[in-house]
Amino acid sequence: MTDWKKISLEKLAKQLETPEGYIRLSAPLEHDNIVNGDGLRVVLWTQGCPNHCKGCQNPETWDYKAGYLAKIDDVKQELRQFRGQAGLTFCGGEPFVQAKACKEIADWCRQEMGWNVWSFSGFTYEVIKEYGKGPWDFLKSLDALIDGPFILSQRDLSLRFRGSKNQRLLHLKQGKGEILSIE
Numbered sequence: 001m002t003d004w005k006k007i008s009l010e011k012l013a014k015q016l017e018t019p020e021g022y023i024r025l026s027a028p029l030e031h032d033n034i035v036n037g038d039g040l041r042v043v044l045w046t047q048g049c050p051n052h053c054k055g056c057q058n059p060e061t062w063d064y065k066a067g068y069l070a071k072i073d074d075v076k077q078e079l080r081q082f083r084g085q086a087g088l089t090f091c092g093g094e095p096f097v098q099a100k101a102c103k104e105i106a107d108w109c110r111q112e113m114g115w116n117v118w119s120f121s122g123f124t125y126e127v128i129k130e131y132g133k134g135p136w137d138f139l140k141s142l143d144a145l146i147d148g149p150f151i152l153s154q155r156d157l158s159l160r161f162r163g164s165k166n167q168r169l170l171h172l173k174q175g176k177g178e179i180l181s182i183e
């Protein structure tokens with residue numbers, strides 16, 4: 001029998017090797033987005049995903065060498081210009097393979113902009129928790145996580161912010177990572 005959890009942990013261990021102070025993005029920052037979390041949001045599109053879900057809508061974000069490297073300080077400067085936003089959502093690609101850079105941006109947004117922070121992940125909450133280290137630290141900086149891979153056979157377009165029935169919208173205790181509620 002295939003041990004999916006073990007495979008997920010191995011995939012999660014394949015962190016993108018970005019230089020210190022940089023993050024690899026797949027697209028420019030977006031603002032006024034209403035489909036990737038509650039309220040008007042900025043979306044940060046990360047590049048690189050090890051999950052390769054069948055039916056993924058963004059396969060161009062899989063390649064670890066595609067997209068472009070952005071200086072985290074420049075990302076912060078750009079974020080500063082967006083007004084009237086409720087929060088920031090990390091989309092992918094797979095944000096958790098760049099957990100350290102994402103956490104730095106997440107913490108900055110909370111402190112400097114007063115925003116809440118959400119992230120998508122193709123990994124489940126449980127896999128991220130078991131892996132620990134940087135990915136768990138990033139998770140603890142979030143208010144909400146939409147977790148799990150996209151599974152084509154469970155596709156359901158009626159779900160809030162999710163594409164397949166296995167995915168969950170987890171509201172988290174920010175700073176602790178505890179699950180407060182599940183949608």
Ligand code: SF4
Nearest residue numbers: 049052053056093122
């Ligand atoms: S985790 Fe997301 S970006 Fe990665 S393959 Fe799956 S659906 Fe696509």
